[in-house]
Amino acid sequence: MNNMNRKLSIISFLLLVVLIPLCSLAQPFVHPGVDQSAKDLAYMKGQVLKGAQPWKGAFDRLKAATDTAFTAVPFAHVLRGPYGKPNIGGNDLSKSAAMAYNYAIVWYITGDKTYANRAIGILDAWTPVLWHFDYNDAKLLAAWTGHALCNAAEILRYTNAGWKQESVGRFKSMLMDVYYPLLRFYYPQANGNWDGAIIHSIMAMGIFLDNRAMFDNAVDHFLHAPVNGSLFKYIYPSGQCQESTRDQGHVQLGLGEFAGAAQIAFTQGVDLFSIGGYRLAMGYEYTARFLLGEKPHCYGVISERAKELRDDYEYVYQHHKAINISLPYTERAADSVRSKASRSVLTAVRAPNGVTPTKGKTPIPDKTGYIAGATKAPVIPADAVLVAPGQSIQQALDEAAGSGRWVVAKAGIHTLPATLKIPSGVVLAGEGIATVLFLDPASGARETMVNGSDDLHDVTIRDLVIEGAASTTVPSDPNSGRSYRGGYNRGGILFRAQREGQMKHIRLENLTVRNCTYNGVFINGAAGIDIISCDLNENGVSVPPGQKLLHNLLLTHCSQVTVQNCRLATSPLGAGVALEACDSALISGCEIARNGYYGVLITESRGVTVSSNLVEANDRSGVMVEFLYKGSSAITITDNRVQFNAGYGVESYGATNCLSTQNRYSHNGHGKEQQKISAAKTILME
The missing domain is CATH 1.50.10.100 (Chondroitin AC/alginate lyase)
Incomplete structure (x- = not known):
């Protein structure tokens, strides 16, 4: 990463304050000390x-x-x-x-x-x-x-x-x-x-x-x-x-x-x-x-x-x-x-410093995007189709197609013999964190679910877990079973159309997708996407097509997108959320943290607002607006808390009307520059 000659575009007084505690790095050591x-x-x-x-x-x-x-x-x-x-x-x-x-x-x-x-x-x-x-x-x-x-x-x-x-x-x-x-x-x-x-x-x-x-x-x-x-x-x-x-x-x-x-x-x-x-x-x-x-x-x-x-x-x-x-x-x-x-x-003894403490307080945990994902069972309609573990979810979906009815996967592990093909006009729900959909590795398939037709529409998936790991047994040391160590190729949700706007009205709510080496959720060519209170975690490694191309959430050629109150975290080698060639999107109120690439990656898109998120501890910049050919336009990045990312807080190249304002920065990168908004049509290369 090029850290030289970076210019700070916007500095607030708050930025100067939060950098003060580390200024003493330039002082000689005290001994003993x-x-x-x-x-x-x-x-x-x-x-x-x-x-x-x-x-x-x-x-x-x-x-x-x-x-x-x-x-x-x-x-x-x-x-x-x-x-x-x-x-x-x-x-x-x-x-x-x-x-x-x-x-x-x-x-x-x-x-x-x-x-x-x-x-x-x-x-x-x-x-x-x-x-x-x-x-x-x-x-x-x-x-x-x-x-x-x-x-x-x-x-x-x-x-x-x-x-x-x-x-x-x-x-x-x-x-x-x-x-x-x-x-x-x-x-x-x-x-x-x-x-x-x-x-x-x-x-x-x-x-x-x-x-x-x-x-x-x-x-x-x-x-x-x-x-x-x-x-x-x-x-x-x-x-x-x-x-x-x-x-x-x-x-x-x-x-x-x-x-x-x-x-x-x-x-x-x-x-x-x-x-x-x-x-x-x-x-x-x-x-x-x-x-x-x-x-x-x-x-x-x-x-x-x-x-x-x-x-x-x-x-x-x-x-x-x-x-x-x-x-x-x-x-x-x-x-x-x-x-x-x-x-x-x-x-533990420190000598009194003679300074009177200020008014006391208790640190408050951050609640941005918290609690996200599958938690408890929703209120289930009386006419819902209930599917117990071992019964066919696919058959229930096919029978409910077009009716708007709920198909509810009951609590337990549902081992799927093949990828689910989601039809239009259904709600697929679970009973919260206890409902786990697990694609049988013996199936040889990659995705847990795909769109049943190119014009998929009016679909909701909610209140369940999609487990992307090769096993549902969690090892005693979960770090030993992380997706980047797994040696498998498995994805979560892949909805892919043949043209922009062909799929319509897709909603993911209170959904947990985890441990996929491919994308956790990948939607291509849809209009009207709502992703609400979802936990997409530990997805996106280095299976084909390779690292930095696979993410917790990848949206391409999509429009009218809302991603709200989600947790988009800990992609080992990808971004929390990546938008490519998208139009009109809002990413708001999310925890976007600990990802191995960028927190938010915006490429060749327009009308994107990134607002009121916690963007922290990502291995590159917190928010990146990258340039490839035409660049992005009408990008607004505002009122986010962007901290402890290894690159800039916000970084942008060649975007038209890119506004970054009222973001609260702390300790991003290795210098004082927390933000870089460049008009140069720079293509970043590894």
């Missing part, structure tokens, strides 16, 4: 020495742990497989890193060099020996241990602990020869807790090494990483997390790692807590709420596995309490584990 600054450490020590609680109790527990016998046993090659099998040296390194940090804290508080020498001994034992990490969890283990080692090293280095310069040099060498080469490319294809941990450690390493580029790179990855790697890929606008359907242990691990990275950044004056409307806090609130007995809405089935509260809440709670931000569920979670916690309570 990983989890806490010198002022923070001094304040923490003072609280412990005067016997203030809960810090004195936490210190007593920490000191008791450090007073037990421990000897570091270094390994040249540390091996850790999935879930710790095999595990050669992994536990030894993890324990060593934790104990080094523990000893450093106790040394700082007590001034007893016995503890400093123990911490130094651990670092000096590993630095000349460790050469290599290997096996499945190599990156993860390095990421887990790197920030703890750097915290210990930072305290020792800047508190007259007696750590010799040659030892400091060997530690630096280990970071750059062993840790950084392994971590520098991140691993966003894994579940997001991996990159959260990697970001956490690279930030810590950047500070210890006084390497600003390393630190800045980790901040950028925190904001803009692909797949599962950024905060906004990991925590959705509702607070649901990428791993919420996996298990709560991994969710809390991921939250803790992203919070750890934000804590380090805050020490250096970079505020990653408040961004996205306190997105990190919303992830904590959503998860704590579930662990404390409530059940928030979840796209997918929220996992009941590993529901024990971890010791990951203290710092987040204390940080927000200090600025008068109320996190009631996070507070309850922190309160419930504090009596057994030690280092986490001490390292």
Whole structure:
């Protein structure tokens, strides 16, 4: 992507405000300055020495742990497989890193060099020996241990602990020869807790090494990483997390790692807590709420596995309490584990800054396009044709054709022996999220449903799920079954006419289409399309005709289009919604997020309005109006919240009368330019 010489067409005062928290990236590092600054450490020590609680109790527990016998046993090659099998040296390194940090804290508080020498001994034992990490969890283990080692090293280095310069040099060498080469490319294809941990450690390493580029790179990855790697890929606008359907242990691990990275950044004056409307806090609130007995809405089935509260809440709670931000569920979670916690309570201490907090508030999850897709059963007409799983939906549709009657697929999995051919004049409905249409892979067909005739008209499909995956069984780790890993070629809905306007009056409502490698929904040549409150998610990969051509929603040669209150998210290699050669379309009130290409892609179209959407965390620009031959015209992009996209917020080339106004931008791309509206007839090439 060409990021050079980009000009900002429209800047609002709000844009300038939201960029301020990252301006401190240009400032020198403060030392010590990983989890806490010198002022923070001094304040923490003072609280412990005067016997203030809960810090004195936490210190007593920490000191008791450090007073037990421990000897570091270094390994040249540390091996850790999935879930710790095999595990050669992994536990030894993890324990060593934790104990080094523990000893450093106790040394700082007590001034007893016995503890400093123990911490130094651990670092000096590993630095000349460790050469290599290997096996499945190599990156993860390095990421887990790197920030703890750097915290210990930072305290020792800047508190007259007696750590010799040659030892400091060997530690630096280990970071750059062993840790950084392994971590520098991140691993966003894994579940997001991996990159959260990697970001956490690279930030810590950047500070210890006084390497600003390393630190800045980790901040950028925190904001803009692909797949599962950024905060906004990991925590959705509702607070649901990428791993919420996996298990709560991994969710809390991921939250803790992203919070750890934000804590380090805050020490250096970079505020990653408040961004996205306190997105990190919303992830904590959503998860704590579930662990404390409530059940928030979840796209997918929220996992009941590993529901024990971890010791990951203290710092987040204390940080927000200090600025008068109320996190009631996070507070309850922190309160419930504090009596057994030690280092986490001490390292959560920040020195008072003397600033009176503003009026308190609780972060509110974003409700744009929420809740979309199949949820509960609709009110079913008395004359509806009911079809139980195992019965023929196709036969029922054919019998109801032209009558306007409802054909209702009852709750359950309907395995289709062949692609459904939808006739005109029918409503195909389900009983909400419990009705799943699944095309039998043995059929050899690609689409779940197609138009039964070229002049399809007056059709509604609503309140059901179209499952595009090769199986309806969700793996224990859903990330392992994502569509881009599947090796199959399956689509959702394909309605294709022979000329523009041949199909008429098509409505999709409360529909979920997911996990298709082809398009989720592809409509060509229709007039009068309403797509309302649909959840099109994880569709569009790299099967023929190839990546960037397949999307969650693709509309070509269509007119009089409304896409409203939908969730158009997480296409691995496509856009949330793509319009090609369309006339008169409104995209409004939608969540268009986490897509591997653009959020909204408009090509050679006219009369398109993109309004009041949340467009975030897409891997290219949030909204792209591209030029190919004639260009688009009469494009209005207004009143959208466009944030954390890796490209521009809005980008346009060669469009006539392209108006982009009153959009609220935040942290798009890698510079201050948030928008590019160019009259040049530029064809973008890869």
